Amino acid sequence: MTIDSGHMTAIMGPNGAGKSVLLRLLHGLIAPTEGEILWAGRTLDRQLARRQAMVFQRPVLLRRSVAANVSHALGLRGIVRPERAIRVDETLKLAGLEAYASTPARVLSGGEQQRLCLARALSLEPDVLFLDEPTSSLDPTSTLAIERLLLGAQRRGIKVILVTHDIGQARRLARDVVFVHHGRVIEHQDSEGFFEQPKSDGARAFLNGGIVL
Numbered sequence: 450m451t452i453d454s455g456h457m458t459a460i461m462g463p464n465g466a467g468k469s470v471l472l473r474l475l476h477g478l479i480a481p482t483e484g485e486i487l488w489a490g491r492t493l494d495r496q497l498a499r500r501q502a503m504v505f506q507r508p509v510l511l512r513r514s515v516a517a518n519v520s521h522a523l524g525l526r527g528i529v530r531p532e533r534a535i536r537v538d539e540t541l542k543l544a545g546l547e548a549y550a551s552t553p554a555r556v557l558s559g560g561e562q563q564r565l566c567l568a569r570a571l572s573l574e575p576d577v578l579f580l581d582e583p584t585s586s587l588d589p590t591s592t593l594a595i596e597r598l599l600l601g602a603q604r605r606g607i608k609v610i611l612v613t614h615d616i617g618q619a620r621r622l623a624r625d626v627v628f629v630h631h632g633r634v635i636e637h638q639d640s641e642g643f644f645e646q647p648k649s650d651g652a653r654a655f656l657n658g659g660i661v662l
């Protein structure tokens with residue numbers, strides 16, 4: 450499978466298909482037993498992985514303030530203190546959470562927490578951003594806020610690769626769709642083609658909401 454830069458890529462498929470495993474492989478959280486992962490021709494290593502960021506389905510936050518959650522992540526990437534303060538402000542503004550800077554992160558609503566996680570990932574200015582079903586437990590308004598942030602990230606040149614079960618979301622955001630089933634990439638094509646004329650029986654059944662054998 451080859452993924453182009455520049456536009457958003459959606460990874461879709463039934464539960465247990467291997468979408469999360471694929472994302473973890475691409476980000477180097479687990480190592481492949483076969484095959485290899487190349488980023489612009491270079492084997493994925495620690496240094497490359499540090500140029501990437503990942504957002505999970507459930508918000509992962511420290512028991513600290515909203516601002517401290519962003520600051521901590523920046524500190525881990527070696528951003529020095531004065532620069533950190535500026536980036537924390539920018540990040541909270543981006544997420545619309547300026548008013549909550551000193552609020553404990555865990556007090557935020559689910560949608561706000563996920564927005565914080567996404568903005569924190571963006572504050573690292575990654576080359577690639579992975580998201581694993583980032584809006585599957587959010588309401589439509591919170592989902593839209595996340596999608597807006599993703600479109601903004603894409604405009605700034607960040608490659609976004611997202612796992613989603615939301616067909617509307619994939620249509621709105623993605624240029625291409627990777628369809629995974631039984632641990633394999635079954636098809637990979639333009640999203641328009643994928644949704645209008647899926648090539649595989651598996652994808653057809655998946656899109657019709659049927660049972661995917």
Ligand SMILES: Nc1ncnc2c1ncn2[C@@H]1O[C@H](COP(=O)(O)OP(=O)(O)O)[C@@H](O)[C@H]1O
Nearest residue numbers: 462463464465466467468469470471479629632
């Ligand atoms: N590190 C791993 N190595 C091999 N198999 C794994 C690993 N982690 C999870 N699995 C298995 O791979 C399958 C796909 O899981 P997953 O990627 O989580 O599916 P989903 O498409 O729902 O995200 C599951 O059967 C899971 O148990």
Ligand SMILES: [Mg+2]
Nearest residue numbers: 468469470581
């Ligand atoms: Mg998964």
